[in-house]
Amino acid sequence: MRKNFGPKPFLFPQPVMIIGTYDENGKANAMNAAWGGIVGTDEIIIDLSSHKTTDNILLNKAFTVSVADVEHMTACDYVGIVSANKEPDKMEKAGFTTTKSGFVNAPVINELPLTLECELIDVIDGSKFLGKIKNVSIDENVLGEDGELSLEKFSPITYDTVHYGYYRLGEKVGNAFKDGAALK
Numbered sequence: 559m560r561k562n563f564g565p566k567p568f569l570f571p572q573p574v575m576i577i578g579t580y581d582e583n584g585k586a587n588a589m590n591a592a593w594g595g596i597v598g599t600d601e602i603i604i605d606l607s608s609h610k611t612t613d614n615i616l617l618n619k620a621f622t623v624s625v626a627d628v629e630h631m632t633a634c635d636y637v638g639i640v641s642a643n644k645e646p647d648k649m650e651k652a653g654f655t656t657t658k659s660g661f662v663n664a665p666v667i668n669e670l671p672l673t674l675e676c677e678l679i680d681v682i683d684g685s686k687f688l689g690k691i692k693n694v695s696i697d698e699n700v701l702g703e704d705g706e707l708s709l710e711k712f713s714p715i716t717y718d719t720v721h722y723g724y725y726r727l728g729e730k731v732g733n734a735f736k737d738g739a740a741l742k
């Protein structure tokens with residue numbers, strides 16, 4: 559037997575994305591966003607209602623997407639429950655510092671190791687922000703010996719849309735494009 563839940567946003571693992579933007583004075587902001595994901599090798603869509611972040615994206619036509627990790631979980635949640643419209647010291651309170659992206663007019667959050675630096679392409683149906691990934695920058699501390707991102711060193715969190723928890727990813731269980739071949 560299966561139980562029906564109707565239309566729910568239940569897709570797992572759900573990424574926790576931290577959107578970085580600059581305001582009209584060049585002040586950095588960050589917000590937490592779950593509703594989105596990769597839609598092509600260099601494209602991403604994030605569904606956003608009205609926030610300081612959306613004003614900033616429309617102003618600069620740019621944003622960054624950093625992946626929330628276990629180490630910064632509390633700060634990542636904080637930027638999802640407090641708006642820069644109400645708290646001017648939001649970034650300081652989160653403990654986030656930033657460096658301007660060398661590719662788009664948006665801030666890279668220094669503390670979060672993995673960042674997609676994106677240019678706004680379009681806003682679809684008024685809320686789906688489609689971005690082109692112009693660059694990805696990764697802190698060398700989470701690179702493996704092959705020079706690529708290592709999930710042994712980087713611990714992204716995933717959002718539990720049922721009970722609103724944050725979970726860490728588990729251990730490696732297989733190899734893509736390979737293990738399925740056993741059933742050929």
Ligand SMILES: Cc1cc2nc3c(=O)[nH]c(=O)nc-3n(C[C@H](O)[C@H](O)[C@H](O)COP(=O)(O)O)c2cc1C
Pocket residue numbers: 587588589590591592593594605606607608609610611612635637638639640641642643717
């Ligand atoms: C786990 C989590 C996920 C969220 N996902 C989204 C989302 O996908 N879209 C959205 O518009 N807001 C989302 N929010 C809410 C914003 O992060 C929140 O309103 C934030 O304060 C906006 O900040 P700003 O006004 O400084 O831009 C989420 C919040 C949390 C805690």
